[in-house]
Amino acid sequence: MHQSPTVPRPRVLHLVQPVDGGVARALTDLTRAQLAAGLEVVAACPDGPLAAALGALGADVRHWPATRAPGASLGPEVRRVARTVAEVRPDLVHAHSAKAGLAGRLAVRGRIPTVFQPHAWSFEAVDGGAAALARGWERWGARWAARVVCVSEAERLRGVRAGVRARWAVIPNGVDTDRFRPAPAAAVRPRLLPGVPADAPLVVCVGRLCRQKGQDVLLAAWRRVLARVPGARLVLVGDGPDRARLAASAPASVLFAGGVPDAAPWYRAADLVVLPSRWEGMALAPLEAMACARPVVVTDVDGAREGLPPALVPHCLVPPEDPAALADAVAALLPDPAVRARLGLRGRAHVVSAHDVRRTAAAHAAVYRALLGGSPAAVRPVAEPTEHRESVHS
Template sequence: MHLSPTDPPPRVLHVTQPVDGGVARVVTDLTRAQLAAGLRITVACPDSPLAARLTALGADVRHWPATRAPGPSLVDEVRRLARVVADVRPGLVHAHSAKAGLAGRLAVRGRIPTVFQPHAWSFEAVCGAGAALARGWERWGARWAGRMVCVSEAERRLGAAAGVRGRWSVVPNGIDVERFRPAVADTVRAELLPELDPRRPLVVCVGRLCRQKGQDVLLAAWDSVLRRVPGARLVLVGDGPDQGRLRAMAPTSVLFAGDVADVVPWYQAADLVVLPSRWEGMALAPLEAMACGRPVVVTDVGGARESLPPGLATHCLVPALAPAALAGAVTALLLDPTLRASLGDRGRRHVLSTHDVRRTAQAVADVYRELLDARDVSTEYRESVHS
């Protein structure tokens, strides 16, 4: 970016819907890092705990009412967002996930350098005609993104295979390695679950209770785990639309922690963390668990292989929608504490070296710089042609 010492730093407008889960954590971490770097940050999002957290960090938060999924309200949502853009006058727009990516690109239409970050593609969440429409939109909307940022090479390949064309950057997810750190499991467990015998193995699954995260697959596998590890307990941490259905499926050995203010103690309390997702870009939960020194079992969906240290796939990776394979992997690790300790140590070292959020924030800043430099060069060229 060609800025003189007297130039103000560029204003970045983040646009996000959803306002919970991994997307919210990514927006929060980027906002914190970018404010610390001296950027001026505005975030457009619905009223939510996320909006309050971002305000507390020092961001300029603009209320943008928007539903989670596309629908009849989209036209009004785009108009409202266009008014926010006109008022904020950002130097760059960064739209997060499918809904904000749709509304943000329609509101800006390439007039301002725009980054679109899918956080898993919209067409993965639907089937049939819905998936075809989503792929068509992503192909068409790519014209208005100066850069598409994917969190894994698998996510980028999936977009390219769907016919999405544009300039790509792959920036793996990062997490706060100072916040997510090991602790003595028995001590934390005694605080969280004082009624639980600390000698009983504890499996934890952190994620929104929804189809994407696959808790139903884990519950389908859980009876098989209990047959070989009779004292095991499972805790589902999170809330979401599938809560009622999952509670109806769950035996008494499964606990529902709900939506907690801080997930760190739940990772620290676990013997094993499991995320049986149907699709992902690159999930944060396994990275957070490994940063806490806990072994993980994850399904072989987008970004999962890339998030694991080399050599861990044998123990930690299973096919999606395969309860028997999931039960086998979980059982094997619950019965082998020495292997769990080794995997947890290797996982933490991997996250420290590869998935520190500071590395992620710097990589995103490099993308911004390239886009803003390209805009400056284009402006200088147009001015020289017309002078």
């Protein structure tokens, strides 16, 4: 049933710094669901692929020329947010990632219900004095957030241990299980990897090429993998500031695919998907890979255990920054198609039941309803997925 045209629709302003990868995909999925549920969605973000994608969905996109890190531009960025808020008059502001959370909370200061979603804490990305400053700000800024939304209980506890006293909500990441679904590797490999033998064991890593995602650790492990699985290939999907440095140290068996608009074909092409992150909140790439019925190997950082079904933990979870343990896990799974198929099926079932993006959107809608209270701009519920059984093939 559609809302009466006389009842104002709730208007949410998403504030977004330069992002790509998982945060961009999560926001795109959330925007799609919110528009379908009848919200007016405005997004203030820098120009680029995300702005174009949100605009194509029907969101009202406002240019916000922000940078990733605090600096001399912070003052003008905060003033620009304040002007945008005055123009848009949102019922609720939802700020994504550290810089947008900083600028948004300084601009609004709690005058409008504000949701802050760190998508992994900023103080994990830096050391020393910079980390102390980031922790200090998050402790102070929490007073101006009606909710701090974490994507895992581990991420929330990380904030608590850092001294952040907030009104918390934990909403696990979700993925579009219709878009990320299984298909035979043979259907996509020839197009993606011409000239690579069809039976070559293939590992795929999807993520921004940066210190957080740990591709350097994977490259350090890769020679050990090759010694046990000759002929294996590794594809790094994504771009980022570390590309040149990683390429300089990579052997010929490592291919760089660059940034891609859709990672799903690469998951389907893989025998195994690896994400060796140094820190996360809850990474999307492993969820997307499991939705495609591909087994994963991930590092035991925030959100990793919560994102895996228990049966996968002994095979698929390794300590962070441990190339030897990573190599052992990869080399054990690559030559064993039966185990990989079994783990892939269990991963798919887990994501369908626990991490469908519609559940994520419904949980955000519940947070919004709680914050808007008796406002005439009431947020109607988002339909959650119904349970269903399905057959899966690799």
